[in-house]
Amino acid sequence: MSDTQAAYDDLLDRVGRIANVSHAEELLSWDQQVMMPDAGTPARSRQLSALSAVEHDLLTADELGDLLDELEGADLDDDQSAVVREVRREQERAVRVPTDLVERISAASSEALTAWREAKEADDFDAFAPHLEELIELKRRYAEHIDPDRDPYEVLFEEYEPCLPLAHAEDVLTDLRDAVVPLVDDIRASEADLATDAFAGTFAADRQEALMREALDLLGYPWERGRLDEAPHPFSTGTTFDARITTRYDEKEPIGALLSTIHEFGHATYTLGLPDDAYGTPLGEARDLSIHESQSRLWENHVGRSRAFWELFLPRVAETFPAVEDVSVHEAYEAVNAVDPSNLIRVEADELTYHLHIVLRFEIERDLIRGDLAVDEVPAVWNDRMASYLGVRPETDTEGCLQDIHWSHGAFGYFPTYSLGSVVAAQLFDAAEADIEGLEGQVREGEFDTLHEWLTDNIHHHGKRYETNDLVRRATGEDVSADAFVDYATAKYGDLYGL
Amino acid sequence: MSDTQAAYDDLLDRVGRIANVSHAEELLSWDQQVMMPDAGTPARSRQLSALSAVEHDLLTADELGDLLDELEGADLDDDQSAVVREVRREQERAVRVPTDLVERISAASSEALTAWREAKEADDFDAFAPHLEELIELKRRYAEHIDPDRDPYEVLFEEYEPCLPLAHAEDVLTDLRDAVVPLVDDIRASEADLATDAFAGTFAADRQEALMREALDLLGYPWERGRLDEAPHPFSTGTTFDARITTRYDEKEPIGALLSTIHEFGHATYTLGLPDDAYGTPLGEARDLSIHESQSRLWENHVGRSRAFWELFLPRVAETFPAVEDVSVHEAYEAVNAVDPSNLIRVEADELTYHLHIVLRFEIERDLIRGDLAVDEVPAVWNDRMASYLGVRPETDTEGCLQDIHWSHGAFGYFPTYSLGSVVAAQLFDAAEADIEGLEGQVREGEFDTLHEWLTDNIHHHGKRYETNDLVRRATGEDVSADAFVDYATAKYGDLYGL
Known part of the structure; x- marks a missing residue:
């Protein structure tokens, strides 16, 4: 040897x-x-x-x-x-990074987390501000240890997305903002009346769970390599041999659990598609957060929110919940795709306005870390930008800049990966549609093997072999870009809202 | 400092x-x-x-x-x-012990485990013999690395019971054998006809589980620090903050799950009684296997098999399973205490003959490790000793020397801790009865706090502070000995079998 x-x-x-x-x-x-x-x-x-x-x-x-x-x-x-x-x-x-700095950040986060919970509860940003200030300072020093010569936000962003240059990501987010803001304006101005109450009623949690298991069966979740449980905040975790999903049930809102389960299923399929024989090496590990999120968004949005999927799945929902027997496929499709710009809360946002929640957070955290924005300016900037992007202004910080846990963890640079994942999902789904004849028909028939295979071959199977943009270019022929998402959204919402 | x-x-x-x-x-x-x-x-x-x-x-x-x-x-x-x-x-x-020897033992055990499963299935001791031989050889070398000047079995025994001298343990096991063999003879000769079929019938697993939860509630299991699940082989595990129990259900044999759950509850109470503030240090860890087993056996045998417990619990069993409505407390007491010397299988053995299964294994493994017995002699010696101790001779090795998994794990020296745990349980229960006025009445009333407290103060709370015999002497005033168990068994079975 x-x-x-x-x-x-x-x-x-x-x-x-x-x-x-x-x-x-x-x-x-x-x-x-x-x-x-x-x-x-x-x-x-x-x-x-x-x-x-x-x-x-x-x-x-x-x-x-x-x-x-x-x-x-x-x-x-x-x-x-x-x-x-x-x-x-x-x-x-x-x-x-020196160990004692890591420990200081961990201790500061732990205190900030408690302070954030209390501040959010009391709508008292001032109580959280010093903690935020301290975390920003500590994370700046953290970035400086890694590379004193580069923009600290860029360095922090690489914790979550290490191999897509920040400048590239910024271009994508800007393109996204510039396309989504006017589209949301048009939707707000439209007089279309979507069937948002198609799934009104009460839906017992245990029957929702049975329905989730049916959905996962249908989508091809291999139970011998996974399990479904409840957790306060849905997530998925594991290895290619054992990739688990969690979800939660709201008896007033059955679509929430369904889409969230499909989202976590998407993450799990990525983990499951990693090569068994590369387990424990970088070639057997997922390519970071943006690509991971592209898999969850592809299944959640491009499959789970498609008309074809609802043709397949609505009869099963009606079997479990006879109350929805009279809902049509078109009504179901409208209900899962309705846009509500007035919703102030990111985790409840629809597929479209979600991006504006992300862009706003990205711009604020970037400016905070670069020192271009002071902590005490955050609430005003947040609210102004909500008004400008979404046409709505939070009345409290609880529903504004205190709503997310991320910054209290010291996680600056994480938010962008949500939107990057979505745009890559749109690119991948376009490419899959081009490669797979009759993909929509397959979804309607509940045949997902070809799509799984395409995703495994083009994404999962490579592990960390390629850097992010390379991986996307090999799969789609394009660089990471907002274009596919913008085209998809323009067509879909144009159709739904008669634009 | x-x-x-x-x-x-x-x-x-x-x-x-x-x-x-x-x-x-x-x-x-x-x-x-x-x-x-x-x-x-x-x-x-x-x-x-x-x-x-x-x-x-x-x-x-x-x-x-x-x-x-x-x-x-x-x-x-x-x-x-x-x-x-x-x-x-x-x-x-x-x-x-050199790392490569540890690795060789681990690899050999892994192969032996598969070979043992197949050999047991096929009743083919010869197929397992070379693996047993190899493991004995490797474990002898293991012992030699630890101390070349001492009896290798003594050294191996200390893996499981590091601080009760083997000579002391051997005396206890010999006393136990010499008292139990004639007692079993007398029982076999007696004409008493115990109500062994009191719990005949079919008992749905989900209702058994509900009954287990009721039993654990009653015994004082703190659910905020534990949980109950199913496992193929019941065990308990965890820390003082989180001590979990597992059990299994046989729909033909509801008493099995109950006594096994109480047994595991006993282990869990030990873990739960360790001092929180010593977590992560030897003073916060349990004093090895014999003492651990004393806690499980105390709850299983001295509480769970007592007449007082059945006065308390039988009405609840009858509420869950109306089929047992007509069973009397005395019949239930007989059913859970009946002795069956003809049962060849250790894990199904009653409280009394169990010790003879252990003594037999102890004698054989000790002689194997010392080189006083050859592997190919094991089946004959096993069967002869079964005949001599229990009056019954296995017809196959599957029901004889191939029944247990332990040796295929290379675990030589483990078996004695089961019997040592039982004798210590009897000593501790005697001492608790002497210290706690009206303990039997408390059991009958479902009041277990005083007993928990006594065990925590005298055993659990010390962690590994004292060595085994010291710990028992401080709690009971006596050295570890078979006497208390022999007295208890003589009285109990004398009464049941009219001896």
């Missing part, structure tokens, strides 16, 4: 151990949110921080750095080079 | 991390047995071995050894000395 091969094997051993510790953390976190009894928190927190410390020690070990140095100068094949590139990216960030 | 205090704090940090990694492993294992989808095994095995390797590395780190050296020579208080003693014990074993 050559020295290079020996070094590469050693690298894979080390990386495998890190990946396995990280997957163990994910399982502990799943359990905490889904199964753990209430009093378990003190032990669980310590178990999680022990694993996280172990992971950090393994990632920053000198031996790992030496192996990377050696392999970066060696003659590697493309897959090996991709592995080395991905490990180096993570290792470099871990090595550069 | 003194140097000693700094070193001690550093020790606690390191030990805390090891404990947390170990608790994470336990959670992964719970999930694997209770929640994990079938296909999850490849990833889970790798996660578990990564955590186990991390734990081993942390335990064998030079820095930990240096701290122990320093602290062993320092002026420590009693609790600190106990902590150092316990950490050293584990560290020493970990350091002395």
Whole structure:
């Protein structure tokens, strides 16, 4: 065996151990949110921080750095080079940030989280402001340790989307804003009256759950590699061997659980489509948040909100809930696609206005981190921009800049990945439609194998082999762009609202 | 802060991390047995071995050894000395055994497990024999690395019961055998006809589960710190903040689930009674298997099989299962206490003959490890001893020496802890009865707080502060001994069988 091969094997051993510790953390976190009894928190927190410390020690070990140095100068094949590139990216960030800063951020987040909950409850932004201020300062220092010469927001953005340049992402978000704002204006001005009350009534949670299981069966969720449970905030987690979904039920709002379950199913299909034999290496791990979100949005929006899907699924809803027997496919389609610009809350927003919620957060957090906006200006800027983008002004900060948990976690740079995921979903669905003859008919018949196969071959199966834009270009022939989404939205909402 | 205090704090940090990694492993294992989808095994095995390797590395780190050296020579208080003693014990074993031997044992066990399953299925001891041979050889070498000058079985026994000398344990097991064999003879000869069919019928699993929850409520299981689930082999696991129980249901045999749930509840109460503030240190961990088993057996046998408990619980069984409405307390008491020497299977054995199953296994494994018995002699020795101790001879090895999984795991020295737990349970229950006025009446009334308190104060709360015999002596005034169990059994079965 050559020295290079020996070094590469050693690298894979080390990386495998890190990946396995990280997957163990994910399982502990799943359990905490889904199964753990209430009093378990003190032990669980310590178990999680022990694993996280172990992971950090393994990632920053000198031996790992030496192996990377050696392999970066060696003659590697493309897959090996991709592995080395991905490990180096993570290792470099871990090595550069001092442990005590990581601990300070963790402690500050923990306090900020409590302060945020109270501030949101009391509609008291001033009570949260000092915590936000401290987190911004700490995260700026964090970014400076990683690279003192670059825009700190760009550095932070790379925590969530490490391989799509921020400038590219900004262009996409700007294009999106410039197209969606006038479209929402037109919708607000239209006199179309959509069947928004098609699913009014009360829908028992246990029957909703049965319906979710039926939907997942239909979409092709492999139960031998997964499970469905309830959690306060739906998420999915796991490995290619075991990718789990969670959801929640609102007895007044059955469509919420359905679309959220399909969304999490989309995330799970990505995890399940990663190659089994690359488990524990970067080639067996998902390509970060934007691409992950593209999979969930593709299934949620392009399948779950399509007319073809409702032709398939409405009869099953009616079988479970006879109250909706008289709802037509067209009414169901309208109900799941209605746009409501007056909704102030991101997590309840429709598919279209959602992007304006994201663009607003992106612009504010970017300016905060760059020092172009002061913390005490946030409420006013937030409200002004809501008025300008959505034509509606929050009356409280609870329904405004205090609504999301992200900043209290110190997560600056996360929000953009939601919209990036959506635009990539539209690009991928276009490409899949071009490649798969009769895709819409297949959805109507409940045949999803070809679509799964297309997504696996073009996206899932590559793991982290390609960087984000490369991966999208190989799958679609285009760079990441807002165009496909804008075309799709213009046609869909034009049709729905008679524009 | 003194140097000693700094070193001690550093020790606690390191030990805390090891404990947390170990608790994470336990959670992964719970999930694997209770929640994990079938296909999850490849990833889970790798996660578990990564955590186990991390734990081993942390335990064998030079820095930990240096701290122990320093602290062993320092002026420590009693609790600190106990902590150092316990950490050293584990560290020493970990350091002395080479990693490649641990890996070879793990690989050999994995193969032996498959071979054992097939051999048991096919009643073919010869197919399992070479695997058993290899494991004995490897475990002998394992023991030799730990201490080449001592009896290897003694060294292996200490994996499961590290602080009760084997000679002491052997005396207890011999006393037990010498008292139980004639008692079983007398029972076999008696003409008493116990109500063994009191619970004949079919008992739906979901209603059994509801009954289990009622039993656990009554016994005082704190649901905010636990949960009840199903597993193929009942077990309990967790921490003082989150101690979970599993059970299984046989629709033909409702008493099995009940006694097994109470047994696991006993284990869980021990875990729950460990001091919260010592979590992650040896003073917050249970004192090994014999004492753990004493807690499960105390609740299972001295509470769950008592007449007082059935006065309390039978009406509730009858409410859930009207088919048992006509069963009297005395009949129920007889049914849960009947002795059946003809039962060849340990896990189905009654409270009394169980010990003879254990003594037989203990004698055989001890002789195998010491080289006093050859593997090919095992079936004959097993069957002869069954005939001599229980008056019954297995017709197949499937019902004989192939019935248990333990040896295929390389677990030699584990079996004795089951019987040691039972005898300690009898000692503890005697002492509790002496200390608590009207304990029997409390059981009859469903008041278990005083008993919980007594067990917490005398056993649980100490963690690993005292070694096994010390702990029992402090609680009962006696050394670990078979006497209390023999007296209890003589009285109970004398009464039941008119001896």
